[in-house]
Amino acid sequence: MNGLDERLMMLFHHVPQCECVADIGTDHGYLPIALVSKRKCNKAIACDISAPSLKKAETHSRLQGIPLDCRISNGLSALEQEEADCIVIAGMGGILISEILTQGKEKINDATLVLQPMTAVKELREYLCNYGFSILKEDMVFQEEKLYHVLVAKKGEENQEYDCEIGSGLKNHPLYGKYLMKRKDKELEILKQMGSFRGEKYQKHKKLLEKLEQEEAT
Known part of the structure; x- marks a missing residue:
């Protein structure tokens, strides 16, 4: 079109x-x-x-x-x-x-x-x-x-209760599963690149990865 x-x-x-x-x-x-x-x-x-x-x-x-x-x-x-x-x-x-x-x-x-x-x-x-x-x-x-x-x-x-990290408005979307998988892959790659570094930034990405995994399991 x-x-x-x-x-x-x-x-x-x-x-x-x-x-x-x-x-x-x-x-x-x-x-x-x-x-x-x-x-x-x-x-x-x-x-x-x-x-x-x-x-x-x-x-x-x-x-x-x-x-x-x-x-x-x-x-x-x-x-x-x-x-x-x-x-x-x-x-x-x-x-x-x-x-x-x-x-x-x-x-x-x-x-x-x-x-x-x-x-x-x-x-x-x-x-x-x-x-x-x-x-x-x-x-x-x-x-x-x-x-x-x-x-x-x-x-x-x-x-202010809106899930800005993942997007509350996406949770019933037909592509939500693929979206979570892509987000997880990205966070895993970031953590891998950080290597042995375990500072505040590492913990932030680790926490997000755990949140994505929990969301995927629901």
């Missing part, structure tokens, strides 16, 4: 039917083009800090005959307050996504956030749960054996 791979398709499915979507870090613009062409939204704002990337989005928009509102934007800076009903931030690390949300918090209002952190998923969960957001759902997909996450969130009641 309009050049969408599995990772982008997962984002597509979690964007609600709405008037206006803003895609932050749009790059080629594949996602907003698909959202407009399939009538999931009436308008899409394609934002990127990179002028060359935005040029690619403009070119694809023209070739597909799908109008995009393309804007150079550092995070949410180019958005007006309450302009977007849904804000997609994907293809960057969880720490950077957290910073973008902090800097643009007044632009978010009641918008649905569809977030895809490439790293620091735990840290993004912790940020959302502690800074005025509610995680509504999580999803994941394996593409070429690489794991991709999606977190859907809105401003709302903080949930």
